[in-house]
Amino acid sequence: MSSGSVAEFASGSALLSRLQAGGQWFVIADFEGRLRGWRFEDVTSAPRDLPATPAWRGPDADAWVSSHTAEQYQQAVARTREHVADGTVYQANICRVLSASLDKPHSPAALTDIFAHGNPAPFLGYIRVTSTVPEEQVWLASASPELFIRISPDAGGALIESSPIKGTAVNRDGLTDKDTAENVMITDLVRNDVSPVCEPGTVAVRNFLNVEEHPGLVHLVSTVEGRVSPETFASDDFWQRVFDATFPPGSVSGAPKSSALRIISELESHPRGPYCGGFGWVDGDTGRAELAVGIRSFWWERHCASCGGPALHFGTGAGITWGSDPVREWEETQLKASRLIALASGGSV
Template sequence: MRAIAWTDPVAVASAFAEETHACVLLSGDGGWSYVLRRPDAMADVGRDLRALLGGGEMSPEGPPFQGGVVGLAGYELSAQLEPTAPQVRGAWPDLTLLRYPALLAFHADRRRAVAVGRGRDRAAAGAAADGALSWLDEAGAKPRAGILAEDVALSVPDERHAAAVAETVARIAAGEIFQANLARPWRGRLAPDVRPFDVFARLARQSAAGYAAFLNLPGRALVSNSPERFLSVRPGPDGLWAETHPIKGTRPRGVDAVSDAALAAELEASEKDRAENLMIVDLMRNDLARVSVPGSVQVPELFGLESYANVHHLVSRVRSRLQPGRDAWDAFLAAFPPGSVTGAPKLQAMRVIADYEAPRGPYCGSLFWAGVDGALDASVLIRTLALVENAAGWAFEARAGGGIVADSDPAAEVAETTAKIGAILRALMDAP
C-alpha cells in the first residue's frame, strides 16, 4: 500500500472512464471511495466469487476494501436462486464478477488517499500498487457542460401507473400480498458526444449519494446515485457480522426550511410509512436469519430519518452474526433481491411486480465489492441509469418506484416516483 496526496476520485477516473471495466465506487457521505481499472479475472456465476477472491494480507491502516472483486447482480439473478421466482430474462447479464488487482482509495473527510495492490507475493503486490500510482499521471477530462440527454420520455404515463397501483391495492385487500414495490421507467438517449461518465460526474457534483457508482461494461454502462445499502459484512472478533439498511417511506424536500422540516416531521409521524418500513425490516430479519446464529438478529435502529437532495426517507438497520461456516456470499444470496424493492411476502410480491414491469436488469439489483478478508459492501441499485450503446449512441433507462400497501393512494404514489427521479432528470436536462 502506498500513501498518495488526496485528490478528487471523479477527476482521476475521468481520464480512463471509457475503458472497458473502468469502475468508481463513490462514497457520497465522506467515507472511502475507490477507483479501479483493468481486472485480471472475470466470471459470471456466483460460485466463482470465492475462487476469484483468494486471500491475502490486509493493512489495519488501510480502507475496508483493499482489493478483490466488484460484482454487478441484476434483479433477474433471483430466477437462478429460486425456481419459484418469476423466470424472466432481460438483456443485461444476471451476474458479472470482476477481480481487480489494484485500486486507488480516497477518504474525503480525512483527505487521505492510498494506492493498493495485490499479488502472489509482496513484490508483486508492490508492483501492482505502483501501477495504480501511475494512473494519477493521466490527464483527466473537464466536466461536460450543457444538456446531457435528448428525447427523455416517461414510458409509463401517470394514469397507467396509478391504475397499476390501484390494482395492487386491490390485490392486497384480497390477501394476495402485504406490499409490492412498483416502478416505472423514463427512457431516452445521451446527446451526441456525451459519454455515460459525464452523467455520473455531474450527479457526483450536484447530489452524490452514499452509494454512487460507475461501471463501464462492453457496450453497456451503469450510473448509480443510490442512497441505499443493501448489505454489508464485516469481520469481528466473534465472526462475520452482516448489516442491512432498508429504506421505506418517502417525502419530497420542501421549497424552504420551514416546509422542509414540516415534510420531514410528517414522514416521521406517518403510520402508513412506518408500517411499510416495518414490513421490510421483518422481511430482512427473516432473510438474514437463514444464515445467522439463532438469536443474533438485531434491529439497532428503526425508522431513522435520512435526507437527500430530493427526498426524505425512513431508514432502519438490521444486524446479525453469521453462522460459523457461512460467509458474505451466503448472506448476499440469502437476502437477494433486496426486500425494500420487492415487497412482502417476497416471492409473491415479485410475481406481482412481473405482471406490471418489464425485466428490471440492473435496476433493483446490486453493485458490490467483496474483499479478500471476507468483507462485503453492497448497494441497492435505485436512482440508477442503465445505458446501452447502439448505432445511434447511448440509450438509457432509469426507473423510480415505491412500496404499495393497503392504504396507498395512487396519485401520491405517482408523485413519489416523480420526486425520486428528480435528481437524475436535473443532471440530464439542466445545463449547470
C-alpha cells in the same frame, strides 16, 4: 476505489464461488437475477478530485419516455391494492423505467461527478467496462442512498448489515402512518432474509425508523444486523448462501417477497436490470464487502429494443400497500426521479 484493467470476468454461480477465492471484485446483480463480476488487476482507494464543471452531455430533458404513463401506473397501483385485499401480498414495490436515446455517452465518471455536486449520496459510484463480449460490458452511474449488504469480518466470523429504505416525502412533516407501516413490514422482511446466514439470536434492529435527509427528499431508514459464525463465513458457499437468502433486496420487491415478485412480473412492462438490484465491491482477500441497492441509478445499453437503439435508462418506483393512493404514488415516483433526471439532462437543477 479506482481501478485499472480487468483481470477476470465471472458470472452467475461461478462468480459467487470466485468471490471466496480472493481478489478485488466489482459486482452488479440485476433485479431479474443476472449476476456479473469483474476482478480488477490494480485497485487503489483515494478521494477523487472533482472538477468544478463536470464534462457531461446527456439527453434532452424532454427526450425521456416512461415505460408507464401516469394512467397506466395508477392502474398498476389499483391492481396491486386488489392483491392486498385478496391477501396475496402486504406490499409490493411497483416501478417504471424512464428511457432516452443516447448514442455515445461520456464516461459515467462525468455523470457521477455531477451527482457529487448536485445530489451527494452515501453510495455514490460508477463502473464502466468495455469489451468485445457484450456480456462483459457495463456502464452504470449511481447516487444510491441505500445499503443492501455490508460484510465486516470480526473475530473469525463477520457482522452482516442491511439498511432498508421505506417511506419517502419532501420533508419530515410529509411522512405518514403509511410510510411507517411500510418500513416496519420491510424491516421485518429483511430480518428474516439475513437470518439464514446468521447465528441464532443475533439478528437485531438499530436506528429503527430513522429519518434521513437527502437532496430534495427524506427517507425512513432502519438498520438490520446479525452475526455470521466463523464456520459459515469460511464456507465455500458463503456468498451463494447470502444471495440465496437476501436477493433481490426486500425494500424494492415487497412482502411476502415471492408473492410481490409475481405481481411485479405481472404489472411491469420493462426489465429493471441493474435498477433495484445490487452493486458494489467484494474484497475476496479479507472478506469485506459493501453492496448498495441499485436505486437512483442510470445505466446505458448499446442495444435497447424499446428505444430502437442505444439508450440511457433510469428507474423509479414506490411501495404499494392497501393505504396507497394511486395519484400520490405516481407523484412519489416523480419526486424520486425529478432531481436526478434534471442533472442527467442538463447538469443542474
